[in-house]
Amino acid sequence: LLRRRRALPSAPMPWRRRAGSDGTAPRWDVLVIGGGHAGTEAAAAAARSGVRTLLVTHKADTIGQMSCNPSFGGIGKGHLMREVDALDGLCARICDQSGVHYKVLNRRKGPAVWGLRAQIDRKLYKENMQKEILNTPLLTVHEASVEDLLLMEPEPDRPGKCQVSGVILGDGSRVHAGSVILTTGTFLRGMVFIGLKMHPAGRLGDQPSIGLAQTLEKLGFAVGRLKTGTPPRLAKDSIDFSVLQRHTADNPPVPFSFLSEAVWIKPEDQLSCYQTLTNAKVEQIIHDNLHLNNHVRETTRGPRYCPSLESKVLRFPNRIHQLWLEPEGLDSNIIYPQGMSMTLPPELQEQVIACIPGLEKAKMVQPGYGVQYDFLDPRQLSASLESRLVQRLFFAGQINGTTGYEEAAAQGVIAGINAGLRVSGKPPFIISRTEGYIGVLIDDLTTLGTNEPYRMFTSRVEFRMSLRPDNADSRLTLRGFEEAGCVSQQRYAQTSQMKVTLEEAIAVLKSLQFAATKWARLIPEASISTSRSSLASALDILQYPEVTMEHLARAIPEPLRKFAEWRELAERLKIEAVYEWHVASQQQEIEEVRRDEALQLPEDLDYFAIDASLSQEVREKLDSNRPQTIGAVSRIPGITPAAIVNLLTFVKTNQ
Numbered sequence: 245l246l247r248r249r250r251a252l253p254s255a256p257m258p259w260r261r262r263a264g265s266d267g268t269a270p271r272w273d274v275l276v277i278g279g280g281h282a283g284t285e286a287a288a289a290a291a292r293s294g295v296r297t298l299l300v301t302h303k304a305d306t307i308g309q310m311s312c313n314p315s316f317g318g319i320g321k322g323h324l325m326r327e328v329d330a331l332d333g334l335c336a337r338i339c340d341q342s343g344v345h346y347k348v349l350n351r352r353k354g355p356a357v358w359g360l361r362a363q364i365d366r367k368l369y370k371e372n373m374q375k376e377i378l379n380t381p382l383l384t385v386h387e388a389s390v391e392d393l394l395l396m397e398p399e400p401d402r403p404g405k406c407q408v409s410g411v412i413l414g415d416g417s418r419v420h421a422g423s424v425i426l427t428t429g430t431f432l433r434g435m436v437f438i439g440l441k442m443h444p445a446g447r448l449g450d451q452p453s454i455g456l457a458q459t460l461e462k463l464g465f466a467v468g469r470l471k472t473g474t475p476p477r478l479a480k481d482s483i484d485f486s487v488l489q490r491h492t493a494d495n496p497p498v499p500f501s502f503l504s505e506a507v508w509i510k511p512e513d514q515l516s517c518y519q520t521l522t523n524a525k526v527e528q529i530i531h532d533n534l535h536l537n538n539h540v541r542e543t544t545r546g547p548r549y550c551p552s553l554e555s556k557v558l559r560f561p562n563r564i565h566q567l568w569l570e571p572e573g574l575d576s577n578i579i580y581p582q583g584m585s586m587t588l589p590p591e592l593q594e595q596v597i598a599c600i601p602g603l604e605k606a607k608m609v610q611p612g613y614g615v616q617y618d619f620l621d622p623r624q625l626s627a628s629l630e631s632r633l634v635q636r637l638f639f640a641g642q643i644n645g646t647t648g649y650e651e652a653a654a655q656g657v658i659a660g661i662n663a664g665l666r667v668s669g670k671p672p673f674i675i676s677r678t679e680g681y682i683g684v685l686i687d688d689l690t691t692l693g694t695n696e697p698y699r700m701f702t703s704r705v706e707f708r709m710s711l712r713p714d715n716a717d718s719r720l721t722l723r724g725f726e727e728a729g730c731v732s733q734q735r736y737a738q739t740s741q742m743k744v745t746l747e748e749a750i751a752v753l754k755s756l757q758f759a760a761t762k763w764a765r766l767i768p769e770a771s772i773s774t775s776r777s778s779l780a781s782a783l784d785i786l787q788y789p790e791v792t793m794e795h796l797a798r799a800i801p802e803p804l805r806k807f808a809e810w811r812e813l814a815e816r817l818k819i820e821a822v823y824e825w826h827v828a829s830q831q832q833e834i835e836e837v838r839r840d841e842a843l844q845l846p847e848d849l850d851y852f853a854i855d856a857s858l859s860q861e862v863r864e865k866l867d868s869n870r871p872q873t874i875g876a877v878s879r880i881p882g883i884t885p886a887a888i889v890n891l892l893t894f895v896k897t898n899q
């Protein structure tokens with residue numbers, strides 16, 4: 245680790261270009277600033293695509309550090325991880341090697357919105373990530389602080405103020421590069437808050453990034469300020485779990501990566517999570533001590549979907565709030581109380597903890613704290629995540645206004661690929677809204693911007709019936725291999741085989757057509773309706789909840805047996821069958837919105853009374869903007885196309 249970390253070898257340039265403004269040829273193709281979740285994915289993706297990459301980060305020991313929750317995935321976030329994996333990214337594979345509790349969320353709904361999630365062993369994740377990064381060919385890690393950017397004249401045929409040509413490190417040395425990616429998370433002018441105390445820091449114990457923040461401002465970038473927070477950590481052996489509700493993991497656990505047949509841990513060795521609840525005493529302490537809580541009083545926007553305990557109590561008074569006690573690792577004595585993020589002075593945090601069932605004697609090993617930081621208005625980026633203001637300068641992760649490891653990782657992969665393509669003179673690799681959650685995330689950020697920490701949800705995605713976790717590889721892996729060169733030959737071959745066989749199997753299933761009465765005889769276990777006289781295909785029959793490929797293969801061994809024997813293929817065929825109709829009808833809905841752009845909305849429409857699936861965020865935006873037509877709704881920043889479809893359906897059915 246040390247050998248690779250210290251040396252900054254003069255890499256021979258695999259490409260030729262004009263000299264930098266100071267007459268020095270650039271040394272690296274891609275230079276990534278920051279070794280967090282965006283930076284590691286960006287650096288690895290650039291290196292995988294064949295360009296010489298340097299990752300510069302404050303401390304090599306914090307590469308892959310999970311700054312907050314010890315978990316990955318969830319609803320919407322699990323989709324992003326599958327897509328990162330489809331592009332041969334790291335986080336999904338590393339979670340399969342580091343998880344201690346795997347659970348698929350939203351199981352009661354269809355597989356299109358299942359959320360793969362896992363509690364992760366914090367230490368193991370970091371170790372596995374560091375191993376991966378240090379063993380990636382063409383990737384070198386250097387431990388340093390980047391203080392400034394090196395700039396030169398722009399390329400004549402491209403608009404932009406100037407072009408980045410490298411960075412200046414804390415010791416004054418210059419490192420030249422063809423493209424630079426900024427992934428500095430919460431570190432730009434980061435300020436940590438606990439009670440009335442505050443001090444400059446990127447996160448507790450880490451220095452902030454001041455020089456870079458000043459550079460961005462000087463260059464004319466529009467920046468805003470956001471805040472987030474993290475809960476206190478508790479000693480496991482001081483908690484009374486016997487009075488709490490236990491939540492066990494899935495058996496068998498579902499892996500995140502398309503390459504993993506199983507996760508590393510035995511199903512029976514997985515750890516449990518526990519649930520507890522707040523009460524009136526907690527609320528009282530928070531109310532009585534607001535004057536001692538600077539972070540909460542600040543008007544800076546925090547994460548709407550991961551609010552602090554104080555915000556929940558203030559926004560929803562007299563309510564009980566759920567808290568989840570999550571293990572931090574197999575050998576760790578630390579418990580992460582999810583939902584208890586707070587910034588009260590430490591002694592008051594201890595008082596809050598002591599009021600909560602099961603935690604009466606709990607020992608606080610680290611207080612919760614808040615952090616406020618600069619973020620860049622992401623509307624200054626193109627869909628490749630390259631800045632419009634400074635050529636060859638890319639941005640990814642929390643610096644773009646997002647929150648969460650998965651959102652950071654997804655942007656990291658795209659920035660890494662595109663920074664590499666840029667120096668190689670190739671066209672950018674863009675994922676559209678119709679191709680992936682990553683496309684929706686980047687399109688939302690770069691076209692609408694954000695004024696609060698942005699996190700991914702299935703509701704932001706209009707094509708969610710077709711953008712499912714099960715088919716992320718079919719959607720992205722082949723493109724990743726052919727256009728971006730970031731996918732291994734092994735993965736490409738595996739995905740190609742699956743795709744071809746899937747298409748063949750669907751064609752065969754569609755071609756096997758019998759009357760319903762015959763199907764009912766062939767598969768007596770299923771309650772197939774015989775009222776319809778028309779023919780039904782085997783794909784139609786596979787839509788019945790109780791019918792599997794095994795049933796079909798038993799009824800018609802030739803040619804179906806070979807498809808049913810491949811377990812993964814059989815599962816995917818079942819999902820394809822279930823969604824075939826939904827995908828078609830969703831496409832129709834989208835067309836409908838386009839046709840109904842001029843539809844007038846009632847002036848007195850009470851958006852808060854609409855029971856259609858509109859999020860609170862969308863209702864608030866609609867209420868404050870009061871658009872006159874459906875077309876006007878689509879121009880309000882932050883209103884998702886999926887919300888527009890839901891609103892249109894509501895208005896039409898209530899006209």
Ligand code: FAD
Pocket residue numbers: 277278279280281282283300301302303306307309310311312313388389390391427428429430431432446447450452453456472473474550613614615640641642643646647648649652
């Ligand atoms: P980070 O993971 O923060 O990585 C940034 C990296 O850049 C660090 O390694 C840093 O050392 C390095 N760096 C910064 N400046 C420089 C420089 N000048 N030179 C060299 N290296 C530099 N997410 C949620 O989903 N829910 C939450 O509740 C939540 N709470 C959070 C609470 C706190 C206190 C913090 C800090 C984060 C929280 N997050 C939460 C966010 C989550 O941790 C981030 O979204 C995610 O880690 C962002 O990844 P990133 O790669 O953009 O940045």
